[in-house]
Amino acid sequence: MTIQLKQEIDKVYEEDYLLWLEQTAEQLRQKDIENLDWEHLIDEIEDLGKAQKNAVETYLRQLLKHLLLYQYWTQEKDYCADGWAEEIDNFRNELEILLRSKTLYNYSASILEATYQKARRSAFKKTKLDIFPSECPYTLEQVLDLDYLPE
Structure with a gap:
């Protein structure tokens, strides 16, 4: 994952949490593991x-x-x-x-x-x-x- 893509994902997570959730769910459905925001996803699962x-x-x-x-x-x-x-x-x-x-x-x-x-x-x-x-x-x-x- 490029630095720019990571920054864009972080921005979505910080500014539009619902959109981040929807995108992450879709990436999981599509098994797009390479573009998942692992850091935040792990944090969210632990927080649940x-x-x-x-x-x-x-x-x-x-x-x-x-x-x-x-x-x-x-x-x-x-x-x-x-x-x-x-x-x-x-x-x-x-x-x-x-x-x-x-x-x-x-x-x-x-x-x-x-x-x-x-x-x-x-x-x-x-x-x-x-x-x-x-x-x-x-x-x-x-x-x-x-x-x-x-x-």
Whole structure:
């Protein structure tokens, strides 16, 4: 690939990302591997994986936070339990889609405790109450179980 062609590809990538995606997809369909923008293509594929992992962690953190609020913030439960339960359901539904991937399921299992610590801090900041267990009181199966609500 010439320097000029590389500069043109870089310009398209920087200025018109959608066009770059369309051109790259067409090059892959045509098996035009010599003109592929390998550098950016590799970066984009890696970023897709990172984005999915970030989504798993975000949904898991929010789900754990709402499970904690539901179970332990008893002063607010009469007023907020339905809303928390709805949020728990929403986060579980989002995770169910992502965790169809065995890799992401295993990733969620590997980050459960660390993510719980973040959820616990967030729940503490919301309530200003030191009422949440120091270690995750839920198994991954409970966290993901569509019918499970802690009492």
